[in-house]
Amino acid sequence: MVHHILAVPQGEWLLQSAVGSELGRMIIKLARRDGIRTVNVIRRHASIAELEQLGADAVIASEDGPIDEQAHRIVGPQGVKYAIDPVAVDTGTQIFQALNDDGHMFVYSSLTGEQIRVGADPCFILAGNRTLEVYWLGYWIRGLGDTAKQNLFNDSVTLIREGILGTISAHSFSLDEIGAAVKQAETPGRHGEVLLVPTKP
Known part of the structure; x- marks a missing residue:
């Protein structure tokens, strides 16, 4: 954007x-x-x-x-x-x-x-x-050629390495903790993303 x-x-x-x-x-x-x-x-x-x-x-x-x-x-x-x-x-x-x-x-x-x-x-x-x-990101990307997509990917990787793109450490919850995850996600002033992480069988 x-x-x-x-x-x-x-x-x-x-x-x-x-x-x-x-x-x-x-x-x-x-x-x-x-x-x-x-x-x-x-x-x-x-x-x-x-x-x-x-x-x-x-x-x-x-x-x-x-x-x-x-x-x-x-x-x-x-x-x-x-x-x-x-x-x-x-x-x-x-x-x-x-x-x-x-x-x-x-x-x-x-x-x-x-x-x-x-x-x-x-x-x-x-x-x-x-x-x-x-x-709308998905619609915009569909209109890009292969070279433009590769350049966008390379630019994004550079910005991640520079610490420009990135999120605060996420709060991870297992699937059986979905209630706590939703409560955390709806907490005003929350920092970081909320992730649901499947447990290995």
Whole structure:
């Protein structure tokens, strides 16, 4: 998303939500490595210091007010040119409203299970040349040739070795502990993935 499709250049702002996720943290580290500045949206203030240590340039909490207004205070009235959102609903709507006239936004999930709305102001929707695009990894990869797929694989391996791509140590549970695994997965503020590991017969 960041390198191959949005192709965010060095020095530009990238606005993203759900940065408490493992993917959100990877994007922060990738952006820091590549000289991309990030505005990162969280729900509450608890993880701000941790995200700043990872390399986040700015962190805003949605509980402090509309995301677009907070983003404009950071990057300027022109808004951001690039945005990524997996939440949709009001979060996605406010991120779209933070785009500049030529902004490009990806929606790659809907954690809320609800749709994104592009806003109630028809003047904003019709003005400019903003792009709202749905991104689905499997569909995108099918369109790549063999050489492009190999290059993507090689790039990913390099980023894993550099510690840019990777997750916090996972919590592993056996299949007979599925209840405890679900409880752990639904714990607010959880770090690391939850894995079910089959036991050997």
